[in-house]
Amino acid sequence: MPNTPVLDRSVQWRINAGTIESQELDYGSAVQAILSSGLATAVERKISAGKEADVYLATYNGSPIAVKAYRLFRTVHRGGRPIKTDTMSWIAAHEYEMLRMAWKGGAPVPAPARRIENMFSMRYLGDDDGPAPRLHDVRLEDPDTALSEILRGVEAMAVAGVVHADLSAFNILVHGGAIWFIDFSGAVRVDRLGTAPWVRLTRAAESVRNGLMALQVYFRRYGVRIDLEPFVGRVVARLDTGGVLRGLS
Ligand SMILES: Nc1ncnc2c1ncn2[C@@H]1O[C@H](COP(=O)(O)OP(=O)(O)OP(=O)(O)O)[C@@H](O)[C@H]1O
Numbered sequence: 001m002p003n004t005p006v007l008d009r010s011v012q013w014r015i016n017a018g019t020i021e022s023q024e025l026d027y028g029s030a031v032q033a034i035l036s037s038g039l040a041t042a043v044e045r046k047i048s049a050g051k052e053a054d055v056y057l058a059t060y061n062g063s064p065i066a067v068k069a070y071r072l073f074r075t076v077h078r079g080g081r082p083i084k085t086d087t088m089s090w091i092a093a094h095e096y097e098m099l100r101m102a103w104k105g106g107a108p109v110p111a112p113a114r115r116i117e118n119m120f121s122m123r124y125l126g127d128d129d130g131p132a133p134r135l136h137d138v139r140l141e142d143p144d145t146a147l148s149e150i151l152r153g154v155e156a157m158a159v160a161g162v163v164h165a166d167l168s169a170f171n172i173l174v175h176g177g178a179i180w181f182i183d184f185s186g187a188v189r190v191d192r193l194g195t196a197p198w199v200r201l202t203r204a205a206e207s208v209r210n211g212l213m214a215l216q217v218y219f220r221r222y223g224v225r226i227d228l229e230p231f232v233g234r235v236v237a238r239l240d241t242g243g244v245l246r247g248l249s
Protein backbone atom coordinates (compact mmCIF):
# COMPACT_ATOMS: atom_id res chain seq x y z
CA MET A 1 0.00 0.00 0.00
CA PRO A 2 1.23 3.53 -0.72
CA ASN A 3 2.00 5.24 2.58
CA THR A 4 -0.20 8.23 1.80
CA PRO A 5 -3.56 8.13 0.06
CA VAL A 6 -3.62 9.93 -3.26
CA LEU A 7 -5.33 13.27 -3.50
CA ASP A 8 -9.02 13.91 -3.94
CA ARG A 9 -10.04 12.95 -7.46
CA SER A 10 -13.03 15.28 -7.39
CA VAL A 11 -10.98 18.09 -8.91
CA GLN A 12 -11.08 16.26 -12.26
CA TRP A 13 -14.27 17.99 -13.35
CA ARG A 14 -12.60 21.35 -12.87
CA ILE A 15 -9.73 20.29 -15.09
CA ASN A 16 -12.21 19.14 -17.69
CA ALA A 17 -14.15 22.39 -17.35
CA GLY A 18 -10.94 24.33 -17.96
CA THR A 19 -10.97 26.15 -14.65
CA ILE A 20 -7.63 24.57 -13.74
CA GLU A 21 -4.53 25.00 -15.83
CA SER A 22 -1.21 23.19 -15.85
CA GLN A 23 1.75 24.95 -14.39
CA GLU A 24 5.33 23.83 -14.04
CA LEU A 25 6.98 24.62 -10.74
CA ASP A 26 10.11 26.75 -10.79
CA TYR A 27 13.16 25.43 -8.93
CA GLY A 28 12.48 27.43 -5.75
CA SER A 29 8.89 26.24 -5.54
CA ALA A 30 9.91 22.64 -6.17
CA VAL A 31 12.44 22.86 -3.35
CA GLN A 32 9.78 24.40 -1.13
CA ALA A 33 7.35 21.58 -1.98
CA ILE A 34 9.94 18.94 -1.07
CA LEU A 35 10.79 20.65 2.22
CA SER A 36 7.21 21.21 3.26
CA SER A 37 6.35 17.60 2.44
CA GLY A 38 8.91 16.57 5.05
CA LEU A 39 10.67 14.18 2.65
CA ALA A 40 13.93 16.07 3.12
CA THR A 41 15.32 18.66 5.49
CA ALA A 42 17.52 20.31 2.85
CA VAL A 43 17.71 20.19 -0.93
CA GLU A 44 21.19 20.32 -2.48
CA ARG A 45 20.44 20.45 -6.21
CA LYS A 46 18.57 18.97 -9.12
CA ILE A 47 20.43 15.97 -10.56
CA SER A 48 18.10 15.07 -13.42
CA ALA A 49 15.28 16.56 -15.45
CA GLY A 50 13.31 13.84 -17.23
CA LYS A 51 10.18 13.84 -19.35
CA GLU A 52 7.80 13.82 -16.43
CA ALA A 53 9.90 13.93 -13.32
CA ASP A 54 12.90 15.67 -11.79
CA VAL A 55 15.30 14.01 -9.40
CA TYR A 56 16.92 16.00 -6.59
CA LEU A 57 19.85 15.31 -4.33
CA ALA A 58 18.63 16.21 -0.87
CA THR A 59 19.47 15.43 2.72
CA TYR A 60 17.38 14.21 5.60
CA ASN A 61 18.95 15.31 8.88
CA GLY A 62 22.33 15.36 7.17
CA SER A 63 22.10 12.03 5.33
CA PRO A 64 21.93 12.14 1.54
CA ILE A 65 18.71 11.04 -0.08
CA ALA A 66 17.32 11.15 -3.62
CA VAL A 67 13.88 12.68 -4.19
CA LYS A 68 12.00 12.03 -7.40
CA ALA A 69 9.28 14.61 -8.00
CA TYR A 70 6.76 14.26 -10.80
CA ARG A 71 6.12 17.57 -12.49
CA LEU A 72 2.97 19.18 -13.82
CA PHE A 73 1.13 20.53 -10.92
CA ARG A 74 -2.18 21.99 -11.82
CA THR A 75 -3.41 25.10 -10.13
CA VAL A 76 -6.83 26.59 -10.00
CA HIS A 77 -7.22 29.14 -12.76
CA ARG A 78 -10.13 31.24 -11.55
CA GLY A 79 -10.47 31.85 -7.85
CA GLY A 80 -9.87 29.51 -4.97
CA ARG A 81 -6.60 28.28 -3.58
CA PRO A 82 -4.13 26.22 -5.63
CA ILE A 83 -4.94 22.56 -5.96
CA LYS A 84 -2.41 19.94 -6.82
CA THR A 85 -4.19 17.35 -8.84
CA ASP A 86 -3.72 13.68 -8.53
CA THR A 87 -2.50 12.25 -11.84
CA MET A 88 1.15 12.62 -10.98
CA SER A 89 0.42 11.34 -7.49
CA TRP A 90 -0.96 8.14 -9.01
CA ILE A 91 2.19 7.66 -11.07
CA ALA A 92 4.42 8.42 -8.08
CA ALA A 93 2.37 6.02 -5.94
CA HIS A 94 2.72 3.30 -8.57
CA GLU A 95 6.46 3.79 -8.98
CA TYR A 96 6.98 3.88 -5.23
CA GLU A 97 5.00 0.69 -4.73
CA MET A 98 6.86 -1.15 -7.52
CA LEU A 99 10.18 0.00 -6.07
CA ARG A 100 9.11 -1.17 -2.62
CA MET A 101 8.07 -4.61 -3.86
CA ALA A 102 11.30 -5.05 -5.82
CA TRP A 103 13.31 -3.97 -2.79
CA LYS A 104 11.45 -6.35 -0.48
CA GLY A 105 12.16 -9.11 -2.97
CA GLY A 106 15.88 -8.49 -2.58
CA ALA A 107 16.49 -6.96 -6.03
CA PRO A 108 19.29 -4.37 -6.25
CA VAL A 109 17.22 -1.16 -6.16
CA PRO A 110 17.62 2.00 -4.06
CA ALA A 111 15.75 1.44 -0.79
CA PRO A 112 12.50 3.41 -0.87
CA ALA A 113 11.96 5.78 2.06
CA ARG A 114 8.62 7.62 1.84
CA ARG A 115 6.10 8.97 -0.62
CA ILE A 116 4.08 12.17 -0.33
CA GLU A 117 1.69 13.03 -3.15
CA ASN A 118 3.69 13.34 -6.40
CA MET A 119 7.12 12.85 -4.79
CA PHE A 120 9.05 10.08 -3.13
CA SER A 121 12.41 9.65 -1.49
CA MET A 122 14.86 6.78 -1.74
CA ARG A 123 18.46 5.90 -1.04
CA TYR A 124 20.85 8.14 -2.92
CA LEU A 125 23.24 6.16 -5.13
CA GLY A 126 26.33 8.27 -5.63
CA ASP A 127 28.87 10.29 -3.73
CA ASP A 128 29.83 13.92 -3.14
CA ASP A 129 30.87 14.26 -6.77
CA GLY A 130 27.46 13.31 -8.12
CA PRO A 131 25.03 10.49 -8.77
CA ALA A 132 26.31 7.08 -9.81
CA PRO A 133 26.80 6.78 -13.58
CA ARG A 134 24.34 4.94 -15.78
CA LEU A 135 25.38 1.60 -17.23
CA HIS A 136 25.25 3.31 -20.61
CA ASP A 137 27.99 5.76 -19.56
CA VAL A 138 30.58 3.42 -18.06
CA ARG A 139 33.21 1.10 -19.43
CA LEU A 140 32.68 -2.19 -17.59
CA GLU A 141 35.73 -4.09 -16.44
CA ASP A 142 33.81 -7.29 -15.95
CA PRO A 143 30.78 -7.28 -18.29
CA ASP A 144 29.99 -10.99 -17.67
CA THR A 145 29.52 -10.41 -13.97
CA ALA A 146 27.44 -7.27 -14.60
CA LEU A 147 25.19 -9.19 -16.98
CA SER A 148 24.66 -12.07 -14.57
CA GLU A 149 23.84 -9.57 -11.79
CA ILE A 150 21.28 -7.97 -14.10
CA LEU A 151 19.69 -11.30 -15.03
CA ARG A 152 19.58 -12.37 -11.38
CA GLY A 153 17.95 -9.04 -10.53
CA VAL A 154 15.31 -9.43 -13.25
CA GLU A 155 14.46 -12.87 -11.86
CA ALA A 156 14.35 -11.59 -8.28
CA MET A 157 11.94 -8.85 -9.37
CA ALA A 158 9.77 -11.40 -11.21
CA VAL A 159 9.56 -13.53 -8.08
CA ALA A 160 8.61 -10.38 -6.14
CA GLY A 161 5.82 -9.70 -8.66
CA VAL A 162 7.44 -6.81 -10.52
CA VAL A 163 8.39 -6.53 -14.18
CA HIS A 164 10.52 -3.48 -14.99
CA ALA A 165 8.95 -2.41 -18.26
CA ASP A 166 11.64 0.12 -19.17
CA LEU A 167 14.79 -1.90 -18.74
CA SER A 168 17.83 -0.51 -20.53
CA ALA A 169 21.37 0.69 -19.93
CA PHE A 170 19.83 4.12 -19.11
CA ASN A 171 17.83 2.84 -16.16
CA ILE A 172 20.61 0.88 -14.50
CA LEU A 173 23.15 2.69 -12.34
CA VAL A 174 26.61 1.37 -11.48
CA HIS A 175 27.48 2.08 -7.87
CA GLY A 176 29.91 0.48 -5.41
CA GLY A 177 30.92 -2.11 -7.99
CA ALA A 178 27.34 -3.34 -8.40
CA ILE A 179 24.40 -2.67 -10.69
CA TRP A 180 21.18 -1.01 -9.45
CA PHE A 181 17.82 -0.82 -11.18
CA ILE A 182 15.99 2.52 -11.11
CA ASP A 183 12.94 4.14 -12.77
CA PHE A 184 9.95 1.90 -12.06
CA SER A 185 7.33 4.34 -13.38
CA GLY A 186 6.16 1.96 -16.11
CA ALA A 187 6.67 -1.27 -14.17
CA VAL A 188 4.00 -3.95 -14.40
CA ARG A 189 2.65 -5.56 -11.27
CA VAL A 190 2.26 -9.29 -11.76
CA ASP A 191 1.57 -10.67 -8.31
CA ARG A 192 -2.11 -9.83 -8.63
CA LEU A 193 -3.29 -10.45 -12.14
CA GLY A 194 -6.83 -9.08 -12.08
CA THR A 195 -9.64 -10.30 -14.28
CA ALA A 196 -7.64 -10.87 -17.47
CA PRO A 197 -4.41 -12.51 -16.25
CA TRP A 198 -3.25 -13.54 -19.72
CA VAL A 199 -3.38 -9.91 -20.89
CA ARG A 200 -1.14 -8.74 -18.09
CA LEU A 201 1.14 -11.76 -18.35
CA THR A 202 1.52 -11.37 -22.11
CA ARG A 203 2.37 -7.71 -21.62
CA ALA A 204 4.83 -8.60 -18.87
CA ALA A 205 6.50 -11.26 -21.04
CA GLU A 206 6.86 -8.73 -23.88
CA SER A 207 8.36 -6.20 -21.47
CA VAL A 208 10.93 -8.71 -20.24
CA ARG A 209 11.85 -9.61 -23.81
CA ASN A 210 12.10 -5.96 -24.95
CA GLY A 211 14.26 -5.01 -21.95
CA LEU A 212 16.57 -7.93 -22.55
CA MET A 213 16.81 -7.04 -26.23
CA ALA A 214 17.84 -3.48 -25.33
CA LEU A 215 20.51 -4.88 -23.02
CA GLN A 216 21.62 -7.34 -25.67
CA VAL A 217 22.40 -4.39 -27.95
CA TYR A 218 24.33 -2.74 -25.12
CA PHE A 219 26.36 -5.85 -24.24
CA ARG A 220 27.31 -6.44 -27.87
CA ARG A 221 30.12 -3.87 -27.47
CA TYR A 222 31.77 -6.29 -25.04
CA GLY A 223 31.14 -9.26 -27.25
CA VAL A 224 28.88 -10.74 -24.56
CA ARG A 225 25.76 -12.56 -25.78
CA ILE A 226 22.51 -13.00 -23.89
CA ASP A 227 20.81 -16.32 -24.41
CA LEU A 228 17.49 -14.54 -24.65
CA GLU A 229 14.71 -17.06 -25.15
CA PRO A 230 15.60 -19.59 -22.43
CA PHE A 231 15.93 -16.71 -19.98
CA VAL A 232 12.64 -15.07 -20.99
CA GLY A 233 10.95 -18.49 -20.80
CA ARG A 234 12.26 -19.05 -17.30
CA VAL A 235 11.17 -15.60 -16.08
CA VAL A 236 7.73 -15.98 -17.60
CA ALA A 237 7.38 -19.39 -15.94
CA ARG A 238 8.18 -17.67 -12.64
CA LEU A 239 5.56 -14.99 -13.31
CA ASP A 240 2.92 -17.42 -14.45
CA THR A 241 2.53 -19.34 -11.24
CA GLY A 242 -1.04 -20.27 -12.16
CA GLY A 243 -0.03 -21.73 -15.54
CA VAL A 244 -2.32 -19.32 -17.40
CA LEU A 245 -0.13 -18.96 -20.50
CA ARG A 246 0.76 -22.66 -20.53
CA GLY A 247 -2.95 -23.41 -20.51
CA LEU A 248 -3.46 -21.23 -23.58
CA SER A 249 -0.82 -22.83 -25.74
N1 LIG B 1 18.29 6.80 -6.21
C1 LIG B 1 19.03 7.56 -7.01
N2 LIG B 1 20.29 7.91 -6.66
C2 LIG B 1 21.05 8.68 -7.46
N3 LIG B 1 20.64 9.16 -8.65
C3 LIG B 1 19.41 8.85 -9.05
C4 LIG B 1 18.54 8.04 -8.27
N4 LIG B 1 17.37 7.90 -8.94
C5 LIG B 1 17.50 8.60 -10.08
N5 LIG B 1 18.72 9.18 -10.16
C6 LIG B 1 19.25 10.03 -11.24
O1 LIG B 1 18.18 10.60 -11.95
C7 LIG B 1 18.18 10.15 -13.30
C8 LIG B 1 16.75 9.95 -13.77
O2 LIG B 1 16.06 9.03 -12.94
P1 LIG B 1 14.86 8.14 -13.51
O3 LIG B 1 15.38 7.28 -14.62
O4 LIG B 1 14.21 7.48 -12.36
O5 LIG B 1 13.86 9.23 -14.04
P2 LIG B 1 13.42 9.65 -15.52
O6 LIG B 1 14.07 8.76 -16.54
O7 LIG B 1 13.58 11.10 -15.59
O8 LIG B 1 11.96 9.33 -15.43
P3 LIG B 1 10.90 9.50 -16.59
O9 LIG B 1 11.63 9.92 -17.83
O10 LIG B 1 10.33 8.12 -16.68
O11 LIG B 1 9.97 10.53 -16.10
C9 LIG B 1 19.03 8.89 -13.29
O12 LIG B 1 19.65 8.64 -14.53
C10 LIG B 1 20.06 9.22 -12.23
O13 LIG B 1 21.07 10.05 -12.76
Ligand SMILES: [Mg+2]
Nearest residue numbers: 050170171183
Ligand atom coordinates in the same frame (compact mmCIF):
# COMPACT_ATOMS: atom_id res chain seq x y z
MG1 LIG C 1 14.92 6.88 -16.65
